[in-house]
Amino acid sequence: MSEAEIKLYNPSAAVQAAAHVSGMAAYQALCDEAERDYEGYWARLARELLSWKTPFTKVLNSDHAPFFKWFEDGTLNASYNCLDRNVERGLGDKTAIIFEADGGEVTRATYSELLARTSQIANGLKGLGITKGDRVVIYISMSIDGVAAMQACARIGATHSVVFGGFSAQSLRDRIEDTGAKAVITADFQVRGGKQLALKSIVDEAIALGGCDSVANVVVVKRTGAPISMTAGRDIWMDDLVAGQSTTCEPTWVEAEHPLFLLYTSGSTGKPKGVQHSTGGYLLHAALTTKWTFDLKADDVFWCTADIGWVTGHTYITYGPLALGGTEIVFEGVPTYPDAGRFWKMIQDHKVSIFYTAPTAIRSLIKAAEANDAVHPKSYDLSSLRLLGSVGEPINPAAWEWYHQHIGGGRCPIVDTFWQTETGGHMITPLPGATPLVPGSCTLPFPGIQATVVDETGKEVPWGQGGILVVKKPWPSMIRNIWGDPERFKKSYYPEDFKGQLYLAGDGAIRDAKTGYFTITGRIDDVLNVSGHRMGTMEIESALVSCTELVAEAAVVGRPDDTTGEAICAFVVLKRPLPVGDEAKAIAKQLRDHVGKEIGPIAKPKDIRFGENLPKTRSGKIMRRLLRSIAKGESITQDTSTLENPAILGQLGQNY
Ligand code: ATP
Ligand code: MG
Numbered sequence: 001m002s003e004a005e006i007k008l009y010n011p012s013a014a015v016q017a018a019a020h021v022s023g024m025a026a027y028q029a030l031c032d033e034a035e036r037d038y039e040g041y042w043a044r045l046a047r048e049l050l051s052w053k054t055p056f057t058k059v060l061n062s063d064h065a066p067f068f069k070w071f072e073d074g075t076l077n078a079s080y081n082c083l084d085r086n087v088e089r090g091l092g093d094k095t096a097i098i099f100e101a102d103g104g105e106v107t108r109a110t111y112s113e114l115l116a117r118t119s120q121i122a123n124g125l126k127g128l129g130i131t132k133g134d135r136v137v138i139y140i141s142m143s144i145d146g147v148a149a150m151q152a153c154a155r156i157g158a159t160h161s162v163v164f165g166g167f168s169a170q171s172l173r174d175r176i177e178d179t180g181a182k183a184v185i186t187a188d189f190q191v192r193g194g195k196q197l198a199l200k201s202i203v204d205e206a207i208a209l210g211g212c213d214s215v216a217n218v219v220v221v222k223r224t225g226a227p228i229s230m231t232a233g234r235d236i237w238m239d240d241l242v243a244g245q246s247t248t249c250e251p252t253w254v255e256a257e258h259p260l261f262l263l264y265t266s267g268s269t270g271k272p273k274g275v276q277h278s279t280g281g282y283l284l285h286a287a288l289t290t291k292w293t294f295d296l297k298a299d300d301v302f303w304c305t306a307d308i309g310w311v312t313g314h315t316y317i318t319y320g321p322l323a324l325g326g327t328e329i330v331f332e333g334v335p336t337y338p339d340a341g342r343f344w345k346m347i348q349d350h351k352v353s354i355f356y357t358a359p360t361a362i363r364s365l366i367k368a369a370e371a372n373d374a375v376h377p378k379s380y381d382l383s384s385l386r387l388l389g390s391v392g393e394p395i396n397p398a399a400w401e402w403y404h405q406h407i408g409g410g411r412c413p414i415v416d417t418f419w420q421t422e423t424g425g426h427m428i429t430p431l432p433g434a435t436p437l438v439p440g441s442c443t444l445p446f447p448g449i450q451a452t453v454v455d456e457t458g459k460e461v462p463w464g465q466g467g468i469l470v471v472k473k474p475w476p477s478m479i480r481n482i483w484g485d486p487e488r489f490k491k492s493y494y495p496e497d498f499k500g501q502l503y504l505a506g507d508g509a510i511r512d513a514k515t516g517y518f519t520i521t522g523r524i525d526d527v528l529n530v531s532g533h534r535m536g537t538m539e540i541e542s543a544l545v546s547c548t549e550l551v552a553e554a555a556v557v558g559r560p561d562d563t564t565g566e567a568i569c570a571f572v573v574l575k576r577p578l579p580v581g582d583e584a585k586a587i588a589k590q591l592r593d594h595v596g597k598e599i600g601p602i603a604k605p606k607d608i609r610f611g612e613n614l615p616k617t618r619s620g621k622i623m624r625r626l627l628r629s630i631a632k633g634e635s636i637t638q639d640t641s642t643l644e645n646p647a648i649l650g651q652l653g654q655n656y
Contacts (some may be wrong), residue, residue, distance in 0.1 A: 006413060009404070009437040011413055015386075017284070019433020020294050021447075027434040030447035039446055041223045041475055042070070045281065049287045049323070051085050052076045053253040056280070061069050061476065061514070066494035068474040069257050069482065070281040077154035077251035078260055078283050079122075082322035083115040084251070086093075088414055095327045098350055099144050102191040102333035109144050111325070114151070114176035115212065117242075119249035122154035128217050130182055132157030132252050135262065137181040137215075138308075139203060141165040141190035142332045146308050149185045150318045153278075154260060157252040158270060158360065161274070163263040164309025165190050165197075166618045169205035171641045177211040178274055178483060179262055187221040188228045188438070193337040200228045204432055205350070219272035256280025262483045263311055265421045267621045267642035273482030273492065274309075274340030281476030289446065290320030293415050294354050295387060304356040304389075305327035305343070310393055310619050311421040317355060320425070329355035332586050341375035342405075348380045359582035360620035362399050363545075365574055367552040369406070377406045387432050389415045393621055396542040400439035406548045418442040418520055420505060422493065423479030427451060427505075428518050440542060441517045453509050453516070458498035464513030465535060466521055471503040478503065508536055526624060528558040529566050533602050537624075540568060544591060544597035550574055555614050555622045556605065557569050560633040570605035571614055571652055578612055578651065588656035607631065611651040617626075617642045627652075 016022050034041040039059035046056070056074025086094070092112035094154040099107045109117070130136060136158050140146045146162075153160040161179045163172050176184065186203045189196045200220055207215060219229070221238040230237075260279040264272035291297050294316075300323050306312035314537040321328045329350055335343050343365065347355060369376040389406050393417055395403070404414055413432040418423060428451055430443040437443065445451040450472040454460050471478075482489040494500045508521040521527065521536025528535045544554035553573040561567035572591065579587055582654065588608040596604045609630070615623045623643060629636050630652050640646065 006289070007439065010289065011433050011436070012411070014065075015413060016433045019431070021295075021431045022433045024434050027431055027444075027447060029180060031445075034448040036380040038448075038473060040600075041555030045288055045315050046071055046476070046493075047283045048374065049291070050076060050280065051081055054143040056256060062474065066474070066490060066500060067486070068478065070278065071256035072474045074256045074280060075253040076280055076283075077149045077155065077253055078178065078250040078319065079281050080205055081283060081287075082319060083111060083118060084579045086111045086322075086325040087115055091325045094325065096322060096369070096427065097144055097147065097328060097330050099330045100332065100346060100350075102194065102337065106207060107144065109575045111385070114144070114148060116247035117148045118151040118155060119247050119368060120245040121145075121148055121238070122155040122241040122243040122249040124219070124238075124251075125158065125183070126156055126218075127241070127245075128183060128236075130156065130158050132254065132258075134158045134183075135179040135181040136160050137172075137176050137179060137187045138162045139167075139184060139199060140221060141187065141192070141199070142330050143187070143221070143223070144330065145187075147318050149348055150261075150308065150314075154501055155249060155251050156194045157254045157258060159259045159261055162309050162314070164307055164618055165199060166309075167605070168641065169202045169209060172202060173209045173212060174641075175264055175274075176206060179213045182214055182521070183219060184215055184218045185219045185221070186440060187222045187223040188224060191224065191332065191403070193334045196224050196226060197459060198566060202438065204218075204229065204231070204535050222468060226567065229437045234571065238432060251488070256278055257480070259480070261314065263314065263421055266310070266617045266621055267639065271639055273488065274485075275479050276481040276483050277424055277477070278480050281478070282424045282597065283323060285475070286315045286320035287323040288328070289425040290316065290324055290431075292431055293417060293429050293446070294356070294389065295431075296321060296324050296326050298325070300353045301329065301351055301384070302324060302326050302354045303331070303347070303350070303352045304354075305331060305335070305361065306356075306391075307619075310403065312356075312426070315425050335365060336368070337530070338373050340365055340372070341380065344375075344377045344380035344382060347382050351384035352389045353384050354389070355385055356391065358620055359390055359393040359395040359399055360393065360616065361510075362390070362395070362403050363553050366399065366402050370575065379577060385409070388412045389417055391419070393620065394522070394538045395440065396545040396546055397439035398542070398546045404439070413437060416440075418507075420520070422479035422547045423475075424479070431454060432489075438512075438517055441512070441519045443517050445518075448456060453518075455495065458502055463516055465493050465512040466508060466510040466527070466536060468511040468524055469505045469518075469520070470498065471505065474503070510536070523624065526557065528568060530558075530568060530602055531564045535568075539599060540603050543595045544570060544572060546598060547591060549596045550576070553614060553629055555624060557624055557627045559607070559628065561606070564606075567606040568603065569609070569627075571609050571610060571611060571627055571630075573613055578610055580654075584610060584654075584656045609652045609655055613645060613648050615646075615648050615652075616644045618644050620644075
């Protein structure tokens with residue numbers, strides 16, 4: 001992009017003045033503080049943001065690097081920090097959660113109510129013999145009880161592992177076996193898009209597949225009440241578990257390093273890994289990023305649309321906003337039911353002020369809005385919004401502009417937050433009252449995070465040159481281990497190539513030559529080399545999506561090519577019905593010309609394939625490893641357990 005084309009969006013004076021981190025000088029001062037005294041910086045924040053039962057005296061322990069420990073001699077309880085202390089501060093009657101069910105029914109829970117429910121569930125779990133260190137798998141859809149169940153585990157020191165409710169029996173079985181869970185908490189059914197979908201019977205199936213002998217009990221929340229089978233001696237209704245239980249439960253104080261949860265990654269690049277997180281360091285970053293990145297204030301209504309089955313739902317639903325005493329939305333349904341205006345209607349109804357969603361949702365809602373005025377955001381009152389966020393994948397500049405203009409009314413900053421299951425919270429992100437925004441860039445590291453870009457040998461590359469994204473110093477909320485597989489942990493995140501000294505994120509990045517702003521260029525194995533030219537897949541995808549009259553979504557991968565080394569293969573979803581024959585050829589030519597004009601002839605895709613959608617993980621991410629196989633003409637033999645829409649694969653066979 002030429003410099004003239006780069007648009008900067010500065011925070012307005014009003015946004016800046018009101019923000020927790022106000023202005024770039026304040027941002028820089030925090031970075032400098034961390035630079036001067038790294039441990040002192042994190043220790044100060046850990047004391048300010050968290051309540052400790054036993055204050056820590058040690059900050060970082062690197063004796064067994066890369067198995068780092070933070071605040072190790074301190075003790076605390078995550079659920080105490082999220083619930084009790086808000087009640088003690090006088091927020092007992094404040095709404096913690098506004099729950100909207102699939103059908104539109106709204107239920108609210110105050111901090112006192114959420115604490116009481118959590119305590120009852122915690123007491124019930126104790127009654128089942130679950131104690132500190134035991135694992136509990138939670139397989140449930142979005143609900144107040146889903147959040148309360150996670151909090152209840154944290155309260156008694158049990159390590160939760162939430163499995164997204166869209167996963168199959170086999171995927172659930174694998175995760176139950178890997179965690180060795182003593183209990184599974186589920187619901188009879190879940191309701192999504194007007195349909196009742198099984199949960200409990202899938203748990204039964206998963207256990208029947210074998211390898212789940214650790215599971216002594218299955219606790220079942222009643223969602224719809226339709227008939228299900230209950231196994232005597234093993235299965236118990238949540239209502240019965242909590243009946244007669246006290247609404248108080250003394251928190252179990254745990255060491256800061258105690259595993260708060262295990263969570264499996266989305267599987268975009270390979271077999272999911274059981275990411276192990278700590279209590280103290282994780283909770284610190286959850287609270288701190290909610291405060292600074294989302295600038296959460298007492299009267300905000302915060303809505304993170306992620307599912308609690310993903311890390312985004314953990315950090316920005318279950319832990320971060322509650323640790324700060326915020327009010328948040330928990331939504332059971334899907335963005336397209338009863339129509340594609342659902343998100344906008346909910347923002348209007350609940351006067352949401354901070355809205356955090358994923359590019360995949362934005363792209364599909366753009367397509368719907370452009371086809372139908374009734375579900376266009378202009379048909380709703382979105383004036384309550386003051387801040388928008390994006391997470392999960394790079395957001396193309398074209399989608400960013402639309403989000404900014406049509407949802408944010410041109411007035412709301414967008415925080416494009418780069419982070420991973422493994423990082424626990426935001427790593428590279430704008431701060432809304434400080435950072436000038438550039439569409440498509442996640443801008444600068446969160447204060448204290450030492451991110452940079454290196455070459456294959458671990459040497460830092462100059463700004464303006466693409467390379468591999470790494471983090472130079474350990475940080476409090478980092479992954480502690482891959483559950484049961486320390487070797488894989490070391491190999492995946494602290495590889496020998498970098499002498500075990502750098503955290504490898506697995507993503508490629510480039511820093512702007514002038515501003516040092518980061519742009520994520522795609523996964524490392526997605527960087528293309530065409531006739532010696534290195535290109536990020538993201539750049540080509542953004543060029544395709546910038547053809548706004550035609551393209552809804554695009555994914556680009558490389559395949560081996562005899563003459564150019566690698567050839568570019570583009571998978572494109574159009575804003576019109578799937579084309580065939582000459583029409584498809586003509587559109588493909590038009591798209592190649594467009595990319596040639598935007599980036600240069602070298603970036604013109606050799607292959608273009610059309611589909612009504614792209615193969616995605618259950619969290620809505622494009623599954624590039626499958627696209628690479630299709631591009632090479634291979635048959636698909638890989639792990640597709642996290643693939644959401646297998647039927648799409650057939651459409652992508654035709655090359656234009
Ligand atoms: P797996 O590790 O199993 O392959 P995954 O990496 O998709 O799955 P997550 O931890 O859910 O699992 O996703 C983290 C990844 O998502 C990042 O490494 C990055 O590729 C992408 N990502 C997240 N947020 C952003 C963002 N704001 N900009 C660009 N990429 C992002
Ligand atoms: Mg990953």
